[in-house]
Amino acid sequence: xxxxxxxxxGINVSGAKIIKMEELRRTFQKQGFENVxxxxxxxNVVFSTAETATSQLALKIAESIKTxxxxxxxxxxxxxxxxxxxxxxxxxxxxxxxxxxxHVTFLAENPAAFNFSDIETKKQGDEEIIIFGKVVYLYCxxxxxxxxxxxxxxxxxxxxxxxxxxxxxVNELLRMANH
Numbered sequence: 179x180x181x182x183x184x185x186x187x188g189i190n191v192s193g194a195k196i197i198k199m200e201e202l203r204r205t206f207q208k209q210g211f212e213n214v215x216x217x218x219x220x221x222n223v224v225f226s227t228a229e230t231a232t233s234q235l236a237l238k239i240a241e242s243i244k245t246x247x248x249x250x251x252x253x254x255x256x257x258x259x260x261x262x263x264x265x266x267x268x269x270x271x272x273x274x275x276x277x278x279x280x281h282v283t284f285l286a287e288n289p290a291a292f293n294f295s296d297i298e299t300k301k302q303g304d305e306e307i308i309i310f311g312k313v314v315y316l317y318c319x320x321x322x323x324x325x326x327x328x329x330x331x332x333x334x335x336x337x338x339x340x341x342x343x344x345x346x347x348v349n350e351l352l353r354m355a356n357h
Contacts, residue, residue, distance in 0.1 A: 179213075179228055180229075180230060180257060181213075181226055181257070181355040182225055182226070182232065182255050182256065183224050183256045183257075183258065183261055183351050184206075184223040184235070184239055184253055185253070185256070185341050186222070186223070186239075186251050186252070186253050187252040187253075187339065187341035188251060189219075189221040189251055190219045190220060190221070195251060197243070199216040201247075202221075202223065203215075203216055205239075205243060206223060206225055206239070206242075209239070212225065212226045215354055217347065217350055218347070222343070222347065224351060224355050232255040232260075235255040236254060236286070237253075239253045239255065240252070240253045252341065254284045254285075258356060261348070261351060261352045262352055264282060264313050265349060265352055268282070268315050269315060270306055270308065270316070271345070275319075277345045278346075279317055279318050279320075279321070279322075280316070280344070281322055281342050281343065281345065282313060282314070282315060282345070282348050283314035283316060283340050284312065285312040285313065285314065285340050286338050286339035286340070287312060287339075288311055288312055289337060289338050292337070294309065296335060297327070297331075297332070300326040300331060301326075302320065302324075302325065303319070303320060305318050305320075307327055314332055314336075314342075316342070328342075329341060329342045
């Protein structure tokens with residue numbers, strides 16, 4: 179069995195697309211996934227399956243959520259190994275940046291051509307952004323709530339589905355996947 183992390187975008191935010199975690203776990207279990215656990219209310223699910231195609235898993239999960247809850251939810255699925263590599267390779271986790279202000283934006287696919295200069299113009303103060311494959315590393319020392327490098331902004335510039343998690347959550351998801 180392989181361990182995976184499903185990251186759902188936009189559930190339980192501002193009273194919209196409400197899904198109780200117990201019901202979400204049942205939806206995953208109905209698909210035959212095992213060892214299903216959730217982390218906080220924002221749509222982070224760790225599970226096991228013999229399947230290996232993460233894009234197919236994401237599609238299957240999104241379809242199950244649509245069937246069970248009646249709304250569309252973008253889903254990104256990563257293997258535990260992929261998440262470990264993302265964490266290990268974070269160039270902004272350099273020993274000088276406060277990890278409380280690190281974030282990772284996960285992209286559903288590699289973005290096609292984009293203008294990085296257009297994205298950089300939104301940086302404020304000493305914010306940092308690095309785009310590497312299907313990952314955007316962010317350092318927002320004034321808080322993610324104040325940055326203009328938001329999930330919505332990045333989706334519009336990169337033309338891909340994205341969802342952002344703070345560094346603590348990213349590390350906790352890997353810890354959960356390894357147990």
